[in-house]
Amino acid sequence: MNDFDFTDFSLETERLLLVPLSMKYKHNVFREFNSSITQYMYPKPPEKIEETEEYIGISEKGIKSGDDIRLVIIKKDNNEFLGLARLHDVKSRTPVIGLWVKKSAHGNAYGKEVITAMYHWAKENLEFDYLIYNVDKDNIPSIKIPESLGGVVASQKVSKGLAGNTLNILNYHIK
Numbered sequence: 001m002n003d004f005d006f007t008d009f010s011l012e013t014e015r016l017l018l019v020p021l022s023m024k025y026k027h028n029v030f031r032e033f034n035s036s037i038t039q040y041m042y043p044k045p046p047e048k049i050e051e052t053e054e055y056i057g058i059s060e061k062g063i064k065s066g067d068d069i070r071l072v073i074i075k076k077d078n079n080e081f082l083g084l085a086r087l088h089d090v091k092s093r094t095p096v097i098g099l100w101v102k103k104s105a106h107g108n109a110y111g112k113e114v115i116t117a118m119y120h121w122a123k124e125n126l127e128f129d130y131l132i133y134n135v136d137k138d139n140i141p142s143i144k145i146p147e148s149l150g151g152v153v154a155s156q157k158v159s160k161g162l163a164g165n166t167l168n169i170l171n172y173h174i175k
């Protein structure tokens with residue numbers, strides 16, 4: 001079993017720094033996690049800051065449990081908040097990976113940089129059969145990420161997001 005303490009976790013890439021999500025980012029998350037981001041996602045945007053606080057509270061527990069790490073994506077050169085990434089079911093043979101980047105920062109391939117770094121970290125530090133990346137079939141910029149890592153579609157399903165949006169989910173396995 002993978003056994004990890006994520007309290008002091010950090011991961012650096014060429015342009016980015018990933019650190020555990022904490023309350024100091026609550027205003028950034030509340031502002032940026034809006035309907036322009038959630039179109040192809042299961043969650044819906046928070047209506048009140050208290051919902052974001054609750055999310056971050058759960059996140060802090062996940063970090064301590066070692067099974068669920070939610071990370072803040074920061075641009076190294078100016079400390080700008082860019083979005084969140086997550087790796088959960090860390091203790092299983094099939095951890096799940098995902099992310100969102102704020103709308104104003106799209107178009108810089110930050111997504112690929114984040115997931116590639118997390119994939120390599122997982123390869124070095126975890127024992128897994130494959131990572132799962134779930135993505136809507138119309139979410140082209142996101143689909144490019146698992147494809148770039150050699151991911152393959154293992155199954156598909158239709159479901160509903162919390163905002164009532166229909167999701168046509170491709171279940172990618174990345175080995």
Ligand SMILES: CC(C)(COP(=O)(O)OP(=O)(O)OC[C@H]1O[C@@H](n2cnc3c(N)ncnc32)[C@H](O)[C@@H]1OP(=O)(O)O)[C@@H](O)C(=O)NCCC(=O)NCCS
Binds near residue numbers: 038140
């Ligand atoms: C997924 C996400 C992080 C990717 O953002 P990003 O890293 O800024 O991605 P980019 O805009 O740089 O685009 C990545 C690739 O998609 C391509 N692309 C972007 N929009 C496109 C479009 N409408 N049609 C075709 N290709 C498109 C880009 O050309 C680029 O291609 P390349 O890798 O071949 O150069 C971002 O779109 C996001 O946060 N979306 C909202 C939340 C979300 O859906 N998260 C994922 C849930 S699975």
